[in-house]
Amino acid sequence: MLRVIELFSGIGAQEQALKEAEIKHRIVATSDIDSYANKVYEALHGEKINLGDIKTIQRLPNADLITYSFPCTDISISGRMKGFDKGSNTGSSLLWEVQRLLEVARDNNELPRFLLMENVKNIISKKFMPKFQEWLDFLTELGYKNFYQVLNAKDYGVPQNRERCFMISILNYEGDFKFPEKQELKVKLRDLLEDEVDEKYFLSNKLIDCFTDMKNRNGLIRGLRFRPKGKDEDYAWTITTHAGSRPTDNYIIEPIPAALRGRYESDGKIKQHLELKDDGNTNTITTVQKDNLIIVPEATKKGYALAKEGDGIYTNRVQYKRGVVQKDKIPTLKTSPNDVAVVTKDINNLISIRRLTPRECFRLMGWCDEDINRAFKTGVSDTQLYKMAGNSIVVNCLTEIFKNLKEIIENV
Template identity: 45%
Template sequence: MIRVFEAFAGVGTQAMALKRIGIDYKVVGISEIDKFALKSYEEIHGKVNNYGDISKIDSDNLPDFDLFTYSFPCQDISMAGKQAGFNKDSGTRSSLLWECERIIRNKKPKYLLMENVKALTFKKNIEGFNNWLKILEDLGYKNHWKVLNAKDYGIPQNRERVFCISILDDEKEYKFPKKQILKTRLKDVLEDEVDEKYYLSNDRVKQLIKIIRNDDIKEKSIYDGSIKNPKSKNIANCLTGRDRGIVNFQSSGNVVVEPKIIQTHKLKSDKRYNPSRFRVYSPKGIGPTLLANAGSGNRPCIPIKNGTKNGYINAYPGDGVDLINPNGKTRRGRVQKESIQTLTCGDNRGVVADDLRIRKLTPLEYWRLMGIDDEDFYKAQKVNSNSQLYKQAGNAIVVDVLAAIFMELFKESR
């Protein structure tokens, strides 16, 4: 049996991965300070010994363990954060990495697993990362690290993370798992029916269309969203900084044809809006990196065609849509064929239908894109709000990637 200690445990995706591949393991302890994540962890895995804040743990009081996992906070390393760094004694959240040194030095577990954002390997952070690897080497560990992308291990999310496997007093060369052919697409993880609250408002759609039609877009690279074009591979780019990812939907009569993913490199800046709010990703492709801070402007958006299958009436270009009666089920109610509803003297202006609707991902879809089983999601849903579920998924590690790593690490134990 492999004894496991999960530092910065979150909802316990490391344990999920070990369970999935049939490893005989036992979690002897975790370190987690987020009370909401702890609720999800215990609902999914059962009661656990939580030693709390890692900076306050007395390593002499910890049980022995064989595997120590430490996905330390990335806020001060990530390109999406303030990039305050993770220097020792700096007081940043990411500097909690150095608290792990005390525990590793004292307990000397056989295996270590680290996970963090790709930016840990960038020029600004690589010196600190190398210093950490040197400390582990001096303790007798052999380190193996590599940047892996979730889309290469069965999950339609463009999520790059650096993983480091450290093995104590071992001369064997660890090999990271080979890439897999992606067979699952974003559409395969979507729910059939979702609440109306997840759909973008008409104003937000107009903002999106305005950006798509922006005459100031320069240096556009257009990728056909159809499978016929191998260059695209139906992947929605994971963009950072001022880059914006948008989907251009062309129509032919009443038919929405294949979308095109547009990557813009030099788009006129609009300081009023967060660029990520205008990213829309094809359901036939791959989602962007999911964020822990999944506020309404930070959730990936996807297009949904009109149709009664989704619980509402077909509305075609030129038809009127009655926003006063949004739940109407008849054409006389919600949709007026090639006409508009009665105009009023108030602020209820007439709205004409476009080819499509756009919505945000749901919490369940977020968890699916982290490779977490629906059964575990529903357990967590019982004890947490949607906002916490988004955050927990964004902070998690993709289970399928972990499973592939553990398959190689413990292949002799299975």
């Protein structure tokens, strides 16, 4: 029976993955200061021994595996990037509390055989590698052999583009550890969407109308933030990426419904044009998929990407980003639901974009509805649920890692 401690336990993706990998285990302790996450953890896994704030823990109980998916806020490119220097007091510098506890364990001859780390991919970037190397050196000195790799959830059965760095450390070990092979993605984002969702999750029609409005108001035509280009000025639209150069530019940061239409050229050939109708009704859904597109501005030469129903998109400052449309997948979930959206039909059968529901976020982190129901019964608010999902680890990814570790666990 593997004795496990989950530091920074959150909602316990670690425990869930151990269950799914069918590794016999017992959680001897957890540590987390978020009362909402602790509540949901207990709803999902039963009562736990929570040691609370890691800074106050003097000595950990004996264990065979310690997991530490410490806060990424100061390492993530979407975060503050203050880093995780020892003594810097950043959330991410809590890593050095793990060091302190491992030193205590070493002094008491209680080092666990296995360690599991999870954090954002940026931890092994040029900027943070020296600090991460310091951590690797510390573990090596303790006697651990470290294996780390970036895994993307989309390669392990979940339609979320989420890259995370995982590290397995094994004490006094000469052998090898292989991270799981990539799998073909068979589940599409639309497979995980709820059939009916509240109107509040949709981008309001008012906003859409505003974006597609072609009325001339004191010389300003909002729809003309799409600057016609070349000789097909009426419908060959390009979105400028130079925000701020015109009065209407602040509108181009939002995705806009459009259609691809075949138009005859002077040479008699049909050419596809991206088109906005001037009646503001471009978002009427038809059976032809290319009629139902969303233009999402992005920082490429072209200036935009096209999204269709079932695609996931970034919605936050898209004009400065690339890869804003993810085909049949959602971009990385964060702790707030406002950065990503899904292209779907609204209640009027119009192509639209909407935020994900908390249930969809949990599904995209690898949880099944039965578990989600138990978590939601706690009555924790949507805001907190989004945060927990965005903070957590995609269960499927971790399950595959644990399956590969299982053989080593069972042979020691």
